Amino acid sequence: MEQSIFGFIWRYSKLQQVVILVVTVLSFPFLYAALELPKIIINDAIDGKGFPVTYFGHTFEQIPFLLGLCTALLTLVVINGMFKMKVNVFKGALAERLLRRLRYQLYERILRFPIPRFQTTSQGELVSMVTAEGESLGSYFGDSIAKPAFQGGTMLTILVFLFVQDPTLGLASVALIPVQAWLIPKLQFQINMLNKARVQEVRRLSESISESVSGIQDIHANDTSAFKLSGVSWRLGRIFKIRFQIYKKKFFMKFLNNFINQMTPLMFYSIGGILAIKGDITIGALVAALAAYKDLMAPWKELLKYYQDMANSKIKYQQLLEQFDPAGMLDESLQRPRPEELPKLGATLELENVVLQEEDGFRVLDGVSFSADAGKNLAIVGTGAGRDRLAQALVRLAQPTGGRIMIGGLNLAGLHEAVIGSRIGYVGPESYIFNGSIAHNILYGLKHAAIGQPSGDGDDLMDRTEAVASGNSADDPSADWINPKILGMESSEELTQWWMKIIRRLGIEDLLFTRALNMQIDPAEFPGLAESILNARHVIEERLEESPDVKDLVHFFDYDSYNVNASVGSNVIFGEPTDQAFALNSLGENDYVSRVLEESGLTERFQEIGLQVARTLVDLFSDMELGHPIFEQYSFVGLDDLENLKPLLERAERCALSELPADDQKELISLTFQLIVERHRLGFITEEIQQKLVKVREKFRENLPQKFDSAIAFFDRETFNPQLSLQCNLLMGRINLARPRAEERICKLVCGVLDEQGLREQVIMAATTMSVGIGGKRLPLAMRQLIALARSIVKKPEILIVNDALNAHARESADEIRRAVFDLLPETTLIWMASETPNIAEFDQVLVLRQGRIVERLIEQVSGEQQAVALDESEEAATPEEGPTILDAETEALAEVPLFSAMDRTQLKLLAFSAQRVTFVPGEEVFHQGAQAFAAYVVLEGQSEVVVGKGENETVINRPKENEIIGEMSLLTDNPRSASFRAVGELTVLRIKKDVFLNLVEHDPHLALELSRAMSDRMAQMMHKIEEAA
Known part of the structure; x- marks a missing residue:
């Protein structure tokens, strides 16, 4: 973007601005003639003598002469009005083109923002800047050069006319203009600063409203509406105070300006009157001068307003420039234009000492190095920001601050976005579902370029011409953007079969089929399906006639009876x-x-x-x-x-x-x-x-x-009813919900008939046209995640990164989906990133990421064979504190805990990896009786005791041994701690956070059973010790 608003305007509209200037200059002679004619009418036509008179070779009597001059004046008024109209229309079109260009550039820059930028800038703020704040610049774009030229030229023409009539009148007319030119800008500067502060406050208000809309559920759940209202009230109060100051200064400036403007006519009446009495000027000249001065005020006011608009616009443009030019923005050459040929990656992915440092200096990735051969499967186990930022770095959604990511000798940082978007797939927990149909979202990853040449006539041609003139994209969003050939397919039907296979393997098909039965379809959009539904209806009728007990489960639309449903x-x-x-x-x-x-x-x-x-x-x-x-x-x-x-x-x-x-x-x-x-x-x-x-x-x-x-x-048995759901059309009635299992039995019958008739795929295709709503909110989270995954699979990427993208699915379901991905993309390099260790046998490598580093390689590729290895302590990827020796020791300790004894070693290692090693000094409390429970603790070494009561009433109820777990019961009940746990000597424990522990209980039935037994034993032992102590 240009660094100044004038640079922007001149770069993109200099030819149009020159045209406006030329037309403006051509209008001034007509303006001067319009000022001169009233004087001639008064002095020569009304007050004149010696008629008839001769003008331009024609002789006129007084009245014809007067009417002719009036006609000429009217003609000049029309001509000057036409000049103004044409210039204003041209300026309006020019302003809209520049505003359209600016908004397009701002949106284009948003698409190149670094991802962290969206964490500090709200949606509402960006929307407000592109729309509302951009709108205020639109009118100035057209006026920036034309207005001072036109109004300044008009004012100069009038001043010349006044000086021609009498130099004294001319001086009187301009006497106070310097005062206004000096005073008004100073007052306007103060108003501009207040406007700048107001804009910032409005942005903050927009951010607060946007945040409230996004977090409305949590506001209700936590009863914080009063708190949010107080924040908005305070923000509105700030805006009110600023506005109030603006009003005071603004209207004082107007009062001062109007006062000065009224002083000049008084000087005209006094000085001009004296001159007229003395005979130095004619009455006609004085009247014409007064009329001209009246016309002088209009361009002068416009010039003052122009100065105000210019100052405001410069500030607003500078604010936009600051907001839309963040550090780390994607280079424009890496996004546009799109290259005609996209290189195949098909080679080893290598990370070389990759570092990613946040703005606060914290390293979320610290020297990450690994490689993955083409077509191999890699799992990365980790939690927190490190895993997410690594996933983003692999698809250049995050730019490493050190090291590099290479794919077959190509640096990922230098690849065109078209290559990354076509050759690499990414699915994460933040993957978005766009407003539109399910099919639109699944095929979204194939919409790279419009196909075919648009028509060259009519409104389409005008729209494209205007788009090009405004520096916008001339592509038609309603055109066909999906080219099956980029996937090596010859037809749209082949592509349809491919993505239908995907939704079938991912388990989306059954969800869509169920939803399709309850949706309405338009027969004009699906004529073949509507006709097939009628045929299926007759088959269903026959089946119901054969089974009277099932027929009783439907209330048919019968013209001769009332339908109670x-x-x-x-x-x-x-x-x-x-x-x-x-x-x-x-x-x-x-x-x-x-x-x-x-x-x-x-x-x-x-x-x-x-x-x-x-x-x-x-x-x-x-x-x-x-x-x-x-x-x-x-x-x-x-x-x-x-x-x-x-x-x-x-x-x-x-x-x-x-x-x-x-x-x-x-x-x-x-x-x-x-x-x-x-x-x-x-x-x-x-x-x-x-x-x-x-x-x-x-x-x-x-x-x-x-x-x-x-x-x-x-309702008609022989026609399809577009106002009924597919299921009601198939039954030509409604299910009798008063009967037990009626819906289940009828649905089974309907589905069976549709399968027999070969209609399942058509029904599912109809379901894919269903709107998902903004952000996919009309779909459950699990289905949104599957659609996002299908979107990445459908483009057949060479590398697919799946980062915790199935966290709404149960472990068994996620495992099944992962195996489906293996089958669908057998030649793709799959990088599976999750917080839980997957089935190791499915992967060629399994890496553990902890605190931004690869701390362990559970499986590594060595000469084509898989073998378990551990990093040597001297390797760069692990520090002495994080090395495998301590992790192995902690894993062994957890294996000795009866509660975890049945867990396999991989799970134990993950548990040890996610736990925190903590050491307490003698007398220090690990937790206190009555406190809220946030973690359980496994004793590694040292002496400790569990006590109830305090002071003289304190009773020791347990002295934990090594490898004993303490505090797990409170995590299950959400009750406060029933006892205190403290160190007697130096005590080292493993701290297992509540969410990790509950996740284990939820996914491990054996652990849940052991917990119930332990709870029973613990209560019995505790009661026994309390009785002994008493």
């Missing part, structure tokens, strides 16, 4: 609305429906039922909070509806239903239309009423105006 409204219209006119929540407002009810004699009955429903709902839910599970049972009722029902009920208590306002009566009828007999079970829609409603249905269909034919998707 559909709403009253759906039963009456016998379909689902496609237009707001028949929306169930406002069906009582439909004139035709109201007339049918009235003719059927049900209007009053519907109002009575609606009143009963309203009373019931208010009684049940008036004290409930939003989100209570029962709200799902009564989905047509919300808190706003309840608040509206309360005054309605109060009005109903004071008068008869027929006397209620018409809107209240319609509201009660609409409530009745939303009732579902089986779902709501209020008992108001009796069998008698159900029979009447079937007759109402017939009357409704017989007399339905033709204009409403498309407003309802009617």
